[in-house]
Amino acid sequence: MNSIKVKELMIPVEEYNRVTKETTLVESMQCLIQQGEDKNLPHPHRDLLVEDENGKVIGKVTMLDIFKHMEPSYFKMDDQRHPNALNMDFVQKVYRDFNLWSEPLSELCRKSAGATAGEIMHVPANTELLDENDSVDKALHAFMLGVHQPLLVQKDGLVTGVLRLGDVFEKVRSAILACEI
Numbered sequence: 001m002n003s004i005k006v007k008e009l010m011i012p013v014e015e016y017n018r019v020t021k022e023t024t025l026v027e028s029m030q031c032l033i034q035q036g037e038d039k040n041l042p043h044p045h046r047d048l049l050v051e052d053e054n055g056k057v058i059g060k061v062t063m064l065d066i067f068k069h070m071e072p073s074y075f076k077m078d079d080q081r082h083p084n085a086l087n088m089d090f091v092q093k094v095y096r097d098f099n100l101w102s103e104p105l106s107e108l109c110r111k112s113a114g115a116t117a118g119e120i121m122h123v124p125a126n127t128e129l130l131d132e133n134d135s136v137d138k139a140l141h142a143f144m145l146g147v148h149q150p151l152l153v154q155k156d157g158l159v160t161g162v163l164r165l166g167d168v169f170e171k172v173r174s175a176i177l178a179c180e181i
Helices: 027-041 063-070 073-080 089-099 107-114 138-146 165-178
Strands: 018-020 049-051 058-063 129-131 151-155 158-163
Touching: 018 027, 027 049, 027 165, 058 063, 063 138, 063 165, 129 138, 138 151, 138 165
Parallel strands: 018 049, 129 151
Antiparallel strands: 049 058, 151 158
16 A cells, blocks of 8 residues: 555545635535536535635535534534544554555455455444434434444344435535525
8 A cells, every 4th residue: 555645546626626715505515516517427526625715725624524514512522532532643653553554555455355245344233223214313423423334224123225424415415405595
């Protein structure tokens, strides 16, 4: 992995969806739809870069940011998190300490090619499963708290479906666009 550079995989800023810090959420949603149609992408961007008055990127708006804004109590949780929990220094320390991604991608792929789904799969705990009748709010809460994605949906103890964050976001985006300012 160490032979591939981020710049080889990144989407250049010029090709990414951008808005100003004054752009409303509805306008942002319209921008995402328009730019997705214009670029004819199979999976349009769901995030936006935010620019200042000089065109300099000063931030980003992600699906989770939108959901957080819709439910501001998540900001209170941010204030109560342990200061070392998943900050970049901690992430980099774990990366170094465990020598993660130190082999070339081709070697990692070769070693993994024969692994079975049973060896690789994540087995969800009961707390990670949704019931068909659970509310989208409950699903959003699970997504916001980092439950392993996508979420499996069940009825009477049997998995009946999969809920992806992007699909929930599309529903929320439609609801936002239906709102009047």
